[in-house]
Amino acid sequence: MRVLLLTKAYPPWVGGVECHVQQLAEGLASKGVDTVVLACSPSRQLERICKGNLEVILVPRLGTVRSVPLSPSVPSWLSRLKPDLVHIHHPYPLGFVSYILAGRSKPLVVTWHSDIVRQKVLKVIFRPVQNAVLRRSNAIIVTSEPLMKQSPDLRKYQTKCLPIPLGVDVGRLDSLRATAAARGSQAAMLQHSPSILFVGRLVRYKGLEVLLRAMVGIQANLFVVGEGILRGSSQRLASELGVADRVIFLGKVPEETLAGLYAGCSVFVLPSVSNNEAFGLVQLEAMAASKPVVSTNLPTGVPYVNRDEVTGYVVPPDNPEALMSALNRLLATPSLALRMGQSGRSRVEQEFRLELMIERTLEVYRRCL
Numbered sequence: 478m479r480v481l482l483l484t485k486a487y488p489p490w491v492g493g494v495e496c497h498v499q500q501l502a503e504g505l506a507s508k509g510v511d512t513v514v515l516a517c518s519p520s521r522q523l524e525r526i527c528k529g530n531l532e533v534i535l536v537p538r539l540g541t542v543r544s545v546p547l548s549p550s551v552p553s554w555l556s557r558l559k560p561d562l563v564h565i566h567h568p569y570p571l572g573f574v575s576y577i578l579a580g581r582s583k584p585l586v587v588t589w590h591s592d593i594v595r596q597k598v599l600k601v602i603f604r605p606v607q608n609a610v611l612r613r614s615n616a617i618i619v620t621s622e623p624l625m626k627q628s629p630d631l632r633k634y635q636t637k638c639l640p641i642p643l644g645v646d647v648g649r650l651d652s653l654r655a656t657a658a659a660r661g662s663q664a665a666m667l668q669h670s671p672s673i674l675f676v677g678r679l680v681r682y683k684g685l686e687v688l689l690r691a692m693v694g695i696q697a698n699l700f701v702v703g704e705g706i707l708r709g710s711s712q713r714l715a716s717e718l719g720v721a722d723r724v725i726f727l728g729k730v731p732e733e734t735l736a737g738l739y740a741g742c743s744v745f746v747l748p749s750v751s752n753n754e755a756f757g758l759v760q761l762e763a764m765a766a767s768k769p770v771v772s773t774n775l776p777t778g779v780p781y782v783n784r785d786e787v788t789g790y791v792v793p794p795d796n797p798e799a800l801m802s803a804l805n806r807l808l809a810t811p812s813l814a815l816r817m818g819q820s821g822r823s824r825v826e827q828e829f830r831l832e833l834m835i836e837r838t839l840e841v842y843r844r845c846l
């Protein structure tokens with residue numbers, strides 16, 4: 478079986494979809510599947526990386542328009558590589574167009590990570606292509622049942638949809654937490670207890686501004702991991718709100734350091750405010766470290782991952798007061814935080830193991846072929 482994963486970007490580009498595709502690609506290759514990843518390079522240079530059964534091809538990117546990479550050579554590469562099955566990770570308009578131009582005779586699986594949310598004009602223009610590809614698809618993997626049921630774009634294709642949640646490598650995360658670097662960052666975090674951890678790109682839909690406003694009523698330290706265009710304005714807002722002395726911007730950190738931060742924090746928070754947050758993979762990483770999560774009640778997979786009053790709290794989006802109340806409840810009651818964190822770890826082991834996600838995806842491939 479030769480499978481081609483078609484995706485917008487690939488690590489070291491940072492993002493939940495990119496991380497998922499890397500884990501899937503490496504997992505498939507480890508099971509003997511001939512796997513090719515075709516993605517856009519962050520530069521104008523072609524890169525090809527081969528490791529065993531896995532080949533990663535990063536084609537030149539001429540630029541980016543409204544978050545859409547411009548890599549005109551993707552269709553020709555797709556035609557040239559001759560896979561047995563194409564697996565597109567959406568939202569990725571260029572991937573859909575490329576399949577129509579070059580790969581339409583091949584069996585097709587689509588993973589629907591999210592609707593197109595921000596680019597409303599692009600979505601209208603792109604809809605005929607999107608529907609043409611979804612009609613041709615053999616299966617549509619959706620990362621959660623709520624997203625499958627509530628996406629207006631998938632309404633006509635429910636019979637093709639299969640919910641397969643994203644997964645995390647629990648064993649690897651446990652190993653990372655045992656490293657010297659992780660123990661060091663965990664110890665540093667514990668010195669600033671009680672502490673709240675935020676991990677994500679500093680862009681509007683992640684809700685960092687809402688979290689900073691909530692911090693006015695929280696006596697704890699907030700650690701912010703990630704980079705993005707809103708870093709400067711977020712730091713200024715923290716100063717204006719009088720919480721800058723309790724908000725530590727760490728930028729991008731090594732994965733061992735991040736593992737220690739998960740282990741050392743009191744509570745993890747994902748305050749996202751729009752449907753761009755379709756799943757929230759970082760929730761799983763925190764839950765794997767036995768930490769309670771506070772997230773928002775979006776019509777996506779976010780509240781499916783974090784069960785309200787079981788593994789943490791789910792609050793209305795864009796609501797600093799509700800966010801503050803939930804965080805304070807966990808910070809004030811360590812026994813409650815411990816119990817919810819343990820429930821989160823159990824939920825990850827039962828429902829969100831990486832091995833389970835890979836096996837479920839392989840079964841979809843076998844059915845399509």
